[in-house]
Amino acid sequence: xxxxxxxxxxxxxxxxxxxxxxxxxxxxxxxxxxxxxxxxxxxxxxxxxxxxxxxxxxxxxxxxxxxxxxxxxxxxxxxxxxxxxxxxxxxxxxxxxxxxxxxxxxxxxxxxxxxxxxxxxxxxxxxxxxxxxxxxxxxxxxxxxxxxxxxxxxxxxxxxxxxxxxxxxxxxxxxxxxxxxxxxxxxxxxxxxxxxxxxxxxxxxxxxxxxxxxxxxxxxxxxxxxxxxxx
Numbered sequence: 563x564x565x566x567x568x569x570x571x572x573x574x575x576x577x578x579x580x581x582x583x584x585x586x587x588x589x590x591x592x593x594x595x596x597x598x599x600x601x602x603x604x605x606x607x608x609x610x611x612x613x614x615x616x617x618x619x620x621x622x623x624x625x626x627x628x629x630x631x632x633x634x635x636x637x638x639x640x641x642x643x644x645x646x647x648x649x650x651x652x653x654x655x656x657x658x659x660x661x662x663x664x665x666x667x668x669x670x671x672x673x674x675x676x677x678x679x680x681x682x683x684x685x686x687x688x689x690x691x692x693x694x695x696x697x698x699x700x701x702x703x704x705x706x707x708x709x710x711x712x713x714x715x716x717x718x719x720x721x722x723x724x725x726x727x728x729x730x731x732x733x734x735x736x737x738x739x740x741x742x743x744x745x746x747x748x749x750x751x752x753x754x755x756x757x758x759x760x761x762x763x764x765x766x767x768x769x770x771x772x773x774x775x776x777x778x779x780x781x782x783x784x785x786x787x788x789x790x791x792x793x
Contacts, residue, residue, distance in 0.1 A: 632780070633773035634754065634763040635743070643759030644739055650730045652713065657729055660759070666701045666782065666789070667755035671736065671748050674711040680749065684720065686771060687752060691724070693775045697782050699791035708733035708749075743767070754781070757789050 649657040670687050672680035684705065691698050703726040707713070710730065713721075721728055733748065739761060742748050746767055752774070754763040763781075765774050782789075 632763070632777050633770070634765045634777050637762050637764060640756070640760035640762040641739060643755065643761070644735075647739065648731060648735055652728055652730070662702075662704065662727075662755075663759040664757050665792070666757055666778075666785075667704050667753075668701055668778075669704045669706065669740070669753040669755060671706045671708065671740070671751075671753075673709050673749075674707050674713050674717075676714075676717050681717075681720075683749075683752060684726075686769065686774075687726070688724065689771055690752075690774055690778065693771065694778060694782070697779075700782055700789060701778070702727055704729065706731050706736055708736065740764075754778070756781075756785070 643659055643662060645659055647659040649659055651657055668687055668690060670680075670683045672683070676684070687703050687705075691701050691703055694701060703724075705721060705726050705728045707728060707730045713728070737748055740748060740753050742751055743764065743766075750767045752765040752769065753761055754765070754777070755761050763777065765777075
């Protein structure tokens with residue numbers, strides 16, 4: 563009897579349960595497909611950011627070309643600020659060209675001597691900005707000096723109040739970006755540059771301040787949805 567029970571107990575011992583773990587196949591991602599997806603996402607983000615800018619320019623250049631009576635000459639296509647434009651401040655320190663972006667610019671060009679015509683353009687430049695009233699903080703005045711001679715003290719004082727951004731740049735390098743009307747010199751115009759660094763308008767020689775102001779009013783109004791004062 564006891565032997566029988568012993569035998570039964572021996573036969574009833576549980577056998578260990580064997581488990582087999584199978585590895586899952588790793589998903590194979592196509593590198594080219596993944597890169598393509600990333601590019602599309604990046605382009606979508608850029609498109610969303612650029613949409614207001616594109617819309618305002620489309621309205622100004624395309625939808626209302628017949629009703630537009632701009633006084634200055636539109637530059638078509640616009641010409642982007644060269645990233646390698648060799649700019650320096652009056653202390654000789656290099657200035658990155660891209661630092662001029664994110665603000666409307668009214669640009670004048672001249673030598674350090676700044677003759678009577680140059681002084682007249684600088685006065686017009688100051689006058690135009692002040693004429694914009696509450697919108698004047700959306701426009702910066704820039705004076706490109708095309709030589710290395712010191713600026714006379716009276717000129718420095720005139721450029722300091724209200725402040726004008728004064729930068730030295732070789733005339734030849736600047737002429738690769740800004741250009742005068744045929745038969746005129748680079749220094750004879752004022753140039754309007756948008757917040758993206760695109761040169762987009764040139765004023766006539768001996769420009770009428772009221773007519774230039776009307777151009778500036780239109781441009782600032784057209785860009786009001788995406789451009790803000792200051793950088």
